[in-house]
Amino acid sequence: xxxxxxxxxxxxxxxxxxxxxxxxxxxxxxxxxxxxxxxxxxxxxxxxxxxxxxxxxxxxxxxxxxxxxxxxxxxxxxxxxxxxxxxxxxxxxxxxxxxxxxxxxxxxxxxxxxxxxxxxxxxxxxxxxxxxxxxxxxxxxxxxxx
Amino acid sequence: xxxxxxxxxxxxxxxxxxxxxxxxxxxxxxxxxxxxxxxxxxxxxxxxxxxxxxxxxxxxxxxxxxxxxxxxxxxxxxxxxxxxxxxxxxxxxxxxxxxxxxxxxxxxxxxxxxxxxxxxxxxxxxxxxxxxxxxxxxxxxxxxxx
Amino acid sequence: xxxxxxxxxxxxxxxxxxxxxxxxxxxxxxxxxxxxxxxxxxxxxxxxxxxxxxxxxxxxxxxxxxxxxxxxxxxxxxxxxx
Amino acid sequence: xxxxxxxxxxxxxxxxxxxxxxxxxxxxxxxxxxxxxxxxxxxxxxxxxxxxxxxxxxxxxxxxxxxxxxxxxxxxxxxxxx
Numbered sequence: 001x002x003x004x005x006x007x008x009x010x011x012x013x014x015x016x017x018x019x020x021x022x023x024x025x026x027x028x029x030x031x032x033x034x035x036x037x038x039x040x041x042x043x044x045x046x047x048x049x050x051x052x053x054x055x056x057x058x059x060x061x062x063x064x065x066x067x068x069x070x071x072x073x074x075x076x077x078x079x080x081x082x083x084x085x086x087x088x089x090x091x092x093x094x095x096x097x098x099x100x101x102x103x104x105x106x107x108x109x110x111x112x113x114x115x116x117x118x119x120x121x122x123x124x125x126x127x128x129x130x131x132x133x134x135x136x137x138x139x140x141x142x143x144x145x146x
Numbered sequence: 147x148x149x150x151x152x153x154x155x156x157x158x159x160x161x162x163x164x165x166x167x168x169x170x171x172x173x174x175x176x177x178x179x180x181x182x183x184x185x186x187x188x189x190x191x192x193x194x195x196x197x198x199x200x201x202x203x204x205x206x207x208x209x210x211x212x213x214x215x216x217x218x219x220x221x222x223x224x225x226x227x228x229x230x231x232x233x234x235x236x237x238x239x240x241x242x243x244x245x246x247x248x249x250x251x252x253x254x255x256x257x258x259x260x261x262x263x264x265x266x267x268x269x270x271x272x273x274x275x276x277x278x279x280x281x282x283x284x285x286x287x288x289x290x291x292x
Numbered sequence: 293x294x295x296x297x298x299x300x301x302x303x304x305x306x307x308x309x310x311x312x313x314x315x316x317x318x319x320x321x322x323x324x325x326x327x328x329x330x331x332x333x334x335x336x337x338x339x340x341x342x343x344x345x346x347x348x349x350x351x352x353x354x355x356x357x358x359x360x361x362x363x364x365x366x367x368x369x370x371x372x373x374x
Numbered sequence: 375x376x377x378x379x380x381x382x383x384x385x386x387x388x389x390x391x392x393x394x395x396x397x398x399x400x401x402x403x404x405x406x407x408x409x410x411x412x413x414x415x416x417x418x419x420x421x422x423x424x425x426x427x428x429x430x431x432x433x434x435x436x437x438x439x440x441x442x443x444x445x446x447x448x449x450x451x452x453x454x455x456x
Contacts, residue, residue: 013159
C-alpha cells in the first residue's frame, strides 16, 4: 500500500509498471488518472490546496478500508497539490485484485471518497479569473452506493 | 482509437503515458490490465488462441460502441495471443472521458465484452497438465447490465 | 465449397484447424448433422451444442442461420478473452 | 489555547491560514458564534454553515461536537479532491 501527497509531477507510466510488477497473484490491475481538463484553452491552470497531515491520514484510512472490503492485493494513491497546468495529471489510483470486479469497484470507491472526503480544494485559474471549484451534488450522492 | 492484437509483450507504462498525453479535454483516464495469475507457482504458463481477422473486427466494433455510448475522447485495446508466463500482462484497455463515471463505465463495458464476445480462448498450462479455461456464468451474466 | 474453421478444444477434437468442405447444407444445423454422420471425431466435437458457438463470415451467429452465400464458418467454445 | 485552521475560500475571507485562539467555547457551534460576534470577516466566512465543513484534530466532525481536549480545529468548504 502506497499513499503519496506531493507537489511534483508523477510519472503515470513508471508508477503503473512498478505497481503491476509486484502484485503477485493478481489477475486484474485498474488505474484511474485525473487530468486538469483543458477547456478549449480557457483554463490556464489549476491550484490545489490541501490540509497537510489530515490529507495523508484521510487517504490512508480510505485505502485500508478498500483493501479489506475487496481483498485487494495492493493499492496506491498519488495526489498532487500546488499549481498545475492544463492537461497535467492531478492524481492517480491503482488497485490490484484476483478478479476484475473487485479491482474496478475498489478504484471507483477510492475515487468517490477522494472526491468528497479527502481535504483538497481546487481553484480554477482561467482567462476569466480565479474560482474555487464547487463540490457537485452528484459527487456527494455517489458515496451512497458504497 | 487503437486496437492491437499481438503475440509480443506490451509496455503498460509506455502505452498509458502515450494514451494520456493525447486526450485533450479529458478529465479522466482509466486503464485495466489483465495479468496471468500466478497461483502459488502451480501455473506455469497460459496459451491464448484467437481467430485472426474476426478478433480485430469484433474488438473494433465494441470500442466503436463504447466511444459513442459514453462520448469517449479516446479508447485503446491491446490483447496478446500465444504463450504467456505467470505474471505477464495478457491485455489492457484504456478509456478517456471528460468525467470519471464515463471512463469507468466504458472500461468495464469493454472488459465484459472482451471476456465473452472477443474470439480468444485461454488454456492454462500448469504442473498438473493443460486445461482450457471454461467460460464463467457470471461473465456471461455481466453482459446483462449494459 | 466453404471454409470451415475450428478453435480451442473443437479444433483439438476434430484434429485440424480448418478444412474446405463441399456441402449442400442449408443451415448451420444441417452442416453439423452432416459432419456428425461423417466421422466419430465430428460427433465428439459437436456432441453438446450448448457448449459451442458459431460465427458466419466472422460474425457471431445462431445454429439455425442459413449458409447461402457464406464463405467462412467457424466453430468454437464460449470465448474466454480479457 | 486552540489551533484554528482555515482552508480555501474560508481562509481567503478570514485572511489568515491559521491562528491560536483563547476560547472557552464548549462546542464547535459555540466557537463559531464567538468568532462571528468578534469581527465582520468571521461573520462573512461563517455566514452559511451548509457550505462549511469542520475537522477536529484532523477528523471530519459535526458542528455540535464538544471541543474539550481538542487541540486543532479546521474550517473549510466541501472538499473537491480527486
